[in-house]
Amino acid sequence: MPNKKTIDEKTVKHVARLSRINLSKEEVSLYQRQLADILGYINKLNELDTKDTLPTSHPLGNLKNVFRKDTVKKSLSAEDVLKNAPARKDDFFKVPKIIE
């Protein structure tokens, strides 16, 4: 596990970009400090020997694939679905250009 120094401002900016969040200069420095603190604490997990341990992704481990019958059921109307749309055109969500 990387030590706490490896989360530098460059990494914070990179992760912010991946997260689709703009950070001000002050925020980059604040989050760099706070995330380094938190990751420093989290590094405690390195003490644990997990060589032979399987990961848990679901707490009870009792899940099977859940299927339903392939039958048509009533669902929300297009009007209900589009009611919250910030912008719409006909029966579609309208968004800015994706490709310039």
Place this chain on the structure above:
Amino acid sequence: MQIKPYLDRIDAVNKKLNAIIYLPGFVGLEGSRPTKPGKVITIKDNICVKDEPTTCGSKILEGFKPPYDATVIKKLKEAGFVLMGKSNMDEFAFGSSCETSCYGPTRNPWDLERIPGGSSGGSAASVAAGIVPMALGSDTGGSIRQPASLCGIVGMKPTYGRVSRYGLIAFASSLDQIGPLTRNVSDSAMLLNVISGHDEMDSTSLDLPVPDFTKSLVNDVKKIKIGIPKEYFPEGGMDKEVKKAITKSKDTLIALGAEPVEISLPHTEYAVSCYYIIAPAEASSNLARFDGDQYGLRKHAKNMVDMHMNTRTAGFGSEAKRRILLGTYSLSSGYYEAYYLKAMKARTKIKHDFSDAFKLCDVILTPTTPTPAFKIGEKIDDPLSMYLSDIFTIPANLAGIPGISIPCGFTEAGLPIGLQLLAKPFDEEALIRVAYTFEQNTDFHKRKPNI
């Protein structure tokens, strides 16, 4: 029974508490609308109620009104409940103090200078202040039990999957669970009866029969084995008055016939680290959907990526951003194995601690929180110290087991102290029985805040 007395109580105290952030659409009809005594409830603002504002305490869901009811809301409506508003919460349930809501902090009815706990702080404060007899909350790392403890009420986190999460806005999908906050254990059992059960709209909900939980309201703990984990009574790091109250509670149960068993949960010290990888990782993924395309806030820009950036930058508060950054980091290329995979393995060890312990005992007794309610502002600039305040509640979420917090004492300054009981998966009945017996033989749940 009319709704008006409830609305009058909201008028009298909500300005001081900021527990309820929206009143439902029926306001104005109050004079004529009758309701059944006691069947009045507040709903945490991350649970979808059809055509009512549902914002998770976040600017990014400004103006959002769900086009459908969450399954728990459908069940409450069918059972004749009146929904008395949406309660305040930490933004997207990220917090232990109810201070990160975009609607401002909720205050603790026992001391207005202090936090009510979080993230279901508005739900807990509305029950403790006598606005409503019960509320729904959600618990990802303690968000029902911790505010229940700090507000002197009963808070139950059922087994993972016991209650459908269809319509609960997801925070961390392998941890989240909806549950009741109530003034007493009987109401908790009654409300759990209403909301539990399999739901085809939530593929993680348990396909198991639901017992009648009110049948476990039995005033008898003879021969019940109560596990006392030494890791939950650390030297230092724990308030003396809390420790004293928990020890006294243990003695009360022993005097009533319960059998104490010393147990060990050796990986407890790794739970907070494990949780603060897994929960933010899942949250960063779940919160990717808030981008201004389909609902909520949109901040315009000429192209789509800039619109998403502007929307998310303006819409999320600072704790939400911190958790998204942390989660994205631990899932990102080069760090996944070191953090996320490592945490999932640590989670296995924590889970095994509990399965081993439950071979020796029926329920586990611990403090719900290491301290009573802290002051507003005390931890808000120090995220790590805020995270560490959930040290006793987080392990149950990682293991998927049920837990309940019940009132068990007060500090000299008059702040409530909570006792946490944990049981094996699907055994909420054991929790209800022990909690009910404790309640019937003590007076802590009868004391009310002077507000």
